[in-house]
Amino acid sequence: xxxxxxxxxxxxxxxxxxxxxxxFGYPITPQSxxxxxxxxxxxxxxxxxxxxxxxxxxxxxxxxxxxxxxxVMTSTSSxxxxxxxxxxxxxxxxxxPAVFINVMRGGPGLGDIQPSQSDYFxxxxxxxxGDYRMIVLAPHTLQEAANIMGEAFxxxxxxxxxxxxxxxxMIGQMMEPVELPEWKNIEEFKEPDWALTGAxxxxxxxxxxxxxxxxxxxxxxxxxxxxxxxxxxxxxxYEEFKIADADIIVVAYGTMARIVKTVVDSAxxxxxxxxxxxxxxxxxxxxxxxxxxxxxxxHILTVEMSxxxxxxxxxxxxxxxxxxxxxxxxxxxxxxxxxxLEAIKKIAR
Amino acid sequence: xxxxxxxxGFGGQGVMLMGKIIAESAMLDGLNVxxxxxxxxxxxxxxxxxxxxxxxxxxxxPVVDVPDVVIAMNIPSMIKFEEMIKKDGxxxxxxxxxxxxxxxxxxxxxxxxxxxxxDTIGNPxxxxxxxxxxxxxxxxxxxxxMIGKALEETFAGKNKKLIDLNLEAxxxxxxxxx
Numbered sequence: 306x307x308x309x310x311x312x313x314x315x316x317x318x319x320x321x322x323x324x325x326x327x328x329f330g331y332p333i334t335p336q337s338x339x340x341x342x343x344x345x346x347x348x349x350x351x352x353x354x355x356x357x358x359x360x361x362x363x364x365x366x367x368x369x370x371x372x373x374x375x376x377v378m379t380s381t382s383s384x385x386x387x388x389x390x391x392x393x394x395x396x397x398x399x400x401x402p403a404v405f406i407n408v409m410r411g412g413p414g415l416g417d418i419q420p421s422q423s424d425y426f427x428x429x430x431x432x433x434x435g436d437y438r439m440i441v442l443a444p445h446t447l448q449e450a451a452n453i454m455g456e457a458f459x460x461x462x463x464x465x466x467x468x469x470x471x472x473x474x475m476i477g478q479m480m481e482p483v484e485l486p487e488w489k490n491i492e493e494f495k496e497p498d499w500a501l502t503g504a505x506x507x508x509x510x511x512x513x514x515x516x517x518x519x520x521x522x523x524x525x526x527x528x529x530x531x532x533x534x535x536x537x538x539x540x541x542x543y544e545e546f547k548i549a550d551a552d553i554i555v556v557a558y559g560t561m562a563r564i565v566k567t568v569v570d571s572a573x574x575x576x577x578x579x580x581x582x583x584x585x586x587x588x589x590x591x592x593x594x595x596x597x598x599x600x601x602x603x604h605i606l607t608v609e610m611s612x613x614x615x616x617x618x619x620x621x622x623x624x625x626x627x628x629x630x631x632x633x634x635x636x637x638x639x640x641x642x643x644x645x646l647e648a649i650k651k652i653a654r
Numbered sequence: 655x656x657x658x659x660x661x662x663g664f665g666g667q668g669v670m671l672m673g674k675i676i677a678e679s680a681m682l683d684g685l686n687v688x689x690x691x692x693x694x695x696x697x698x699x700x701x702x703x704x705x706x707x708x709x710x711x712x713x714x715x716p717v718v719d720v721p722d723v724v725i726a727m728n729i730p731s732m733i734k735f736e737e738m739i740k741k742d743g744x745x746x747x748x749x750x751x752x753x754x755x756x757x758x759x760x761x762x763x764x765x766x767x768x769x770x771x772x773d774t775i776g777n778p779x780x781x782x783x784x785x786x787x788x789x790x791x792x793x794x795x796x797x798x799x800m801i802g803k804a805l806e807e808t809f810a811g812k813n814k815k816l817i818d819l820n821l822e823a824x825x826x827x828x829x830x831x832x
Contacts, residue, residue, distance in 0.1 A: 307681065309674070309677060309678045309681055309687070309689070334693075335693060417694075418693065418694070419693075419694065474693070475690065475716065475717075478690070478691055478693050479688060479689060479690045479691070479716055480674065480677060480687075480688070480689035480690075481687065481688050481689070481716075482681045482686070482687060560716070563713075563714050563715060563716070564714065564715040564716075564717055565714075566712075566714035566715070567714030567715035568714075568715070569714075570714070639717055641715075641717055641718075641719045642714075642715045642717065642718075642719055643719040643720075
C-alpha cells in the first residue's frame with residue numbers, strides 16, 4: 306500500500322525495515338524529522354536511538370557500534386557531515402560497514418537550510434584524510450530513496466565499506482507516495498567473522514585503522530584499494546532517459562535529475578532532442594558508460610545545484626569526445642525547469 | 655495529465671495542510687502526487703507556501719514555474735504568484751482577507767469568503783477546508799469521497815467530531831462556488 310510520506314520519514318522507516326536497529330544522530334535542518342522519527346520508532350522495534358552532544362560524538366558512537374557487526378546508521382546535513390569527516394576516515398581505515406545520510410543544504414559554512422548539491426566533492430573525493438573511498442548513492446525520488454536503503458546496507462557489508470546516501474533538502478522535505486520495502490528478518494543476518502562480540506571461547510579479534518609500521522600500513526592500504534577496484538568493476542549504477550536519439554545529453558543526479566526529466570519532455574515538444582544521463586552511484590562514477598555515449602551526441606550539459614562539482618567527473622568521463630557545458634545554481638537556490646530549458650536552448654542554437 | 659497547484663498564505667491559515675489533503679486525496683484516487691513545502695526560516699505572520707502536483711503520468715520536477723492553479727489566502731501571496739499562473743489558469747482567492755482585485759484578465763478568478771463561511775460553521779480555523787472545497791469543485795481534481803478518506807488518515811486517533819467538522823467545511827466550500 307502506498308503512503309504519502311515525507312522523504313526523511315520514508316528513509317528512516319526503510320532503514321529500519323532493512324534491519325537497522327542502531328541509530329545515532331544530532332538534529333539539523335533539513336533532516337531533523339529523520340532523527341525525530343528514529344527517536345520515536347527505535348524503541349518500538351527494540352532498537353537503540355541515541356542523540357549525541359554533537360556530530361563528532363555521533364560518528365564515534367557509530368564507529369564503536371559498527372565494530373559489533375550490526376547495521377548502524379546516522380543522518381545529518383552539510384555542516385554536520387563536515388564534523389563527521391575525521392571519524393569517517395577512521396571508520397574507512399578500520400573497514401567498517403555503516404550508512405550515512407547527508408541531506409545537503411546550502412553552504413559553505415553555516416550556509417542556509419534550502420536544498421543544495423554542493424557536498425559532492427566532500428562525499429565522493431573524501432572529506433577526511435587518507436586514501437579512502439566511500440560508496441555514494443544518489444536517489445532522485447522518495448520511492449527510490451526508500452528502495453535504496455536495503456541496498457546501501459547490503460553493499461556496506463558486502464565490501465566492508467561506508468555508504469553515503471547523498472540527497473538534498475528537497476528529498477528531505479517533500480512528500481510523495483511511497484511503497485515501503487519488505488521487512489528483513491534481522492535474525493537471519495550472519496555475524497561477520499570480524500565482529501567484536503566478546504572473545505569468550507574464541508580467539509580475540511582486532512578492528513583498527515592503523516599500523517605504525519609503514520610497510521604493514523601499506524599492506525592494509527593495498528587491501529582497501531583492491532576492495533575499491535572490485536566496487537568500481539561491479540557496482541556502477543546509472544539511469545538513461547530518452548538518450549537513444551538525443552543530440553544533447555544532460556547529466557544530472559538526485560532531485561536535479563527529476564527536474565531535468567520534466568525539461569527533457571518540454572524540450573522535445575519544441576523539437577530539441579534531449580536525453581538525461583543520471584548517475585545513481587556518484588562513487589563509483591559511471592565514467593565508462595558516459596564515455597561510450599559521449600561519442601554519439603553533439604553536446605553534454607551538466608546541471609547541478611552547485612557551481613560545478615560533478616562536472617569534473619563528467620569531463621573525465623567524456624574525455625574530450627564532445628563539448629561539456631554547465632548550468633548550475635547553488636546556496637539553496639533550485640534551478641527551475643524553465644531555467645534549465647533556457648540553458649539547453651542556448652546550446653542548441 | 656499533470657496539474658500543478660501553488661497554495662500560499664499567512665502562517666496559521668493552514669496552507670500546508672490544505673496542500674497535504676489535496677495530495678493525499680489525489681493519491682487515494684490513484685494519481686501520482688508530489689508535495690513540496692517552502693521551508694525557509696518562516697516566521698509567524700510571514701507567508702508560507704507549498705507546491706502540489708497531481709497527475710496520471712510520472713511526475714518529474716516537483717518545482718513549478720507556471721502553475722495551473724494558485725490558491726492565495728492573503729494579499730502578499732496573490733501579488734507574488736499571480737504573474738506565474740498559466741494563461742487560462744485558475745486563481746482562488748480568500749476574499750475575506752484579499753480586498754483588492756487581481757490584475758490578470760486572462761485567468762479565471764474565484765473569490766471565496768473563507769473566513770466568513772468558517773465562522774458560520776462555528777470554527778474560524780476551518781477556513782482552509784472551506785477553500786479546499788471550493789478548489790475541489792472548480793478544478794475537479796479531487797473528489798469529496800477521497801477528501802473524506804484523507805481527513806480520516808490525517809486526523810487518525812483524533813476526535814471524530816474534528817473530521818466531521820472539517821468535512822462539513824469542505825462541503826460548504828463546494829457549495830460556495832458555482
